[in-house]
Amino acid sequence: MDDYDIQLDVQGAGDDAVVLVPGMDGTGLLFYRQVPLLASRHRVATYALRNTATTMDELVGDLSRVIDAVDAVGRRAIVVGESFGGALALSFALARPERVSALVILNSFAHFAPQHRLHVAIHGLRAMPWGAMGLVRRATAFRMHSPHTHRSEIRRFLALTARASQEGYINRLRILTRYDVRERLHELRPPTLFLASERDHLVPAVSQARYMSERAPGGVMRILAGHGHVCLIAPDLDLAGIIHEWRSGISPES
Numbered sequence: 001m002d003d004y005d006i007q008l009d010v011q012g013a014g015d016d017a018v019v020l021v022p023g024m025d026g027t028g029l030l031f032y033r034q035v036p037l038l039a040s041r042h043r044v045a046t047y048a049l050r051n052t053a054t055t056m057d058e059l060v061g062d063l064s065r066v067i068d069a070v071d072a073v074g075r076r077a078i079v080v081g082e083s084f085g086g087a088l089a090l091s092f093a094l095a096r097p098e099r100v101s102a103l104v105i106l107n108s109f110a111h112f113a114p115q116h117r118l119h120v121a122i123h124g125l126r127a128m129p130w131g132a133m134g135l136v137r138r139a140t141a142f143r144m145h146s147p148h149t150h151r152s153e154i155r156r157f158l159a160l161t162a163r164a165s166q167e168g169y170i171n172r173l174r175i176l177t178r179y180d181v182r183e184r185l186h187e188l189r190p191p192t193l194f195l196a197s198e199r200d201h202l203v204p205a206v207s208q209a210r211y212m213s214e215r216a217p218g219g220v221m222r223i224l225a226g227h228g229h230v231c232l233i234a235p236d237l238d239l240a241g242i243i244h245e246w247r248s249g250i251s252p253e254s
Contacts, residue, residue, distance in 0.1 A: 017042065017044075017074075020034070024169060026049035040240065049062070052168075067099055079102075081106065107196060111180040149233060188217060192213075197223075197227040
């Protein structure tokens with residue numbers, strides 16, 4: 001795994017491997033509510049993104065090695081990516097489709113627009129003392145989370161994301177300035193579930209999911225009613241149940 005610590009954690013003992021790809025924070029820690037639910041049916045892996053990665057190709061290579069570690073025989077997995085992790089998961093599925101048995105994209109996009117928001121964020125993060133990031137997260141929590149997420153879960157979210165790296169954030173924002181898979185969505189081979197939170201104020205999740213599902217050959221869209229961008233820690237979001245329901249409708253040949 002090179003010289004970086006992926007902080008790989010694998011739980012469960014099911015036949016299918018599931019790899020959860022982190023979002024912009026890169027820690028892989030925000031899947032904590034979903035891992036036990038998924039582990040009842042699958043072998044579930046979480047990991048941390050490489051903070052020094054400056055290209056999507058580097059992150060695609062890291063994800064490939066994570067799948068090798070989780071499924072050394074079949075070398076395939078159900079790949080689940082949220083937000084930035086969704087962009088990485090899409091890039092991985094396009095680059096190495098044989099490694100993906102199914103793809104789940106949550107609150108993500110084929111291209112981030114408007115691009116000037118990325119450049120403003122990069123400039124702001126470079127200028128801001130990193131210790132102030134916690135204040136920013138607390139100030140924006142009401143717009144980021146599902147409205148019914150308990151305060152204790154939001155406090156845990158803030159504590160976990162405090163471990164995120166400034167370097168990693170900036171590098172991932174820069175990667176998004178060069179990310180655009182809009183013209184390649186028709187090439188997606190794995191069956192793909194696009195999940196979109198109805199109240200996502202960070203990205204236009206619903207319109208992006210509709211755009212992507214209409215262009216991906218095996219694409220299906222589902223709206224998460226009443227949820228915000230950070231929905232995986234909400235009390236009523238069961239990713240395992242959603243995936244099971246979706247996969248049950250996929251023919252064995254898919």
